[in-house]
Amino acid sequence: MYVWPCAVVLAQYLWFHRRSLPGKAVLEIGAGVSLPGIMAAKCGAEVILSDSSELPYCLEICRQSCEMNNLPQVRVIGLTWGHVSQDLLALPPQDIILASDVFFEPEDFEDILTTVYFLMQKNPKVQLWSTYQVRRACIIFTLSIL
Numbered sequence: 417m418y419v420w421p422c423a424v425v426l427a428q429y430l431w432f433h434r435r436s437l438p439g440k441a442v443l444e445i446g447a448g449v450s451l452p453g454i455m456a457a458k459c460g461a462e463v464i465l466s467d468s469s470e471l472p473y474c475l476e477i478c479r480q481s482c483e484m485n486n487l488p489q490v491r492v493i494g495l496t497w498g499h500v501s502q503d504l505l506a507l508p509p510q511d512i513i514l515a516s517d518v519f520f521e522p523e524d525f526e527d528i529l530t531t532v533y534f535l536m537q538k539n540p541k542v543q544l545w546s547t548y549q550v551r552r553a554c555i556i557f558t559l560s561i562l
Contacts, residue, residue: 417449417477422517422547427455429545430514434459440511445495445531446518448474450481452545453514457487461512469494469501498527500534509539515546
């Protein structure tokens with residue numbers, strides 16, 4: 417299991433805002449090892465962790481993270497970005513959506529935002545708390561021939 421640096425940053429942000437979390441409905445998308453979601457749950461939020469329903473191993477990692485942190489009340493669901501599923505339809509309105517390092521592959525951006533938009537229809541006041549790291553940079557070199 418690997419914890420991406422962005423997850424640490426988002427978990428720290430949650431800790432700094434821990435007084436605002438008790439009782440909040442929080443959904444972590446693309447949770448992986450679920451550090452931000454685990455932190456939110458430890459701070460009193462009602463958390464649902466999600467990762468791709470097409471990657472059962474990722475969902476198992478979410479469950480293991482809950483087990484290791486003694487959080488049996490945290491639900492884990494399969495949620496594939498851009499797909500309308502029973503789990504997505506059944507989600508109650510959320511107060512906060514956590515998205516740590518999900519904006520990684522540009523081809524996923526539209527599906528991620530479509531999913532977030534769908535969730536915003538259930539609660540227009542939902543907040544998206546996201547962290548990302550720039551990993552690729554296009555560098556253009558100009559050669560001057562003398």
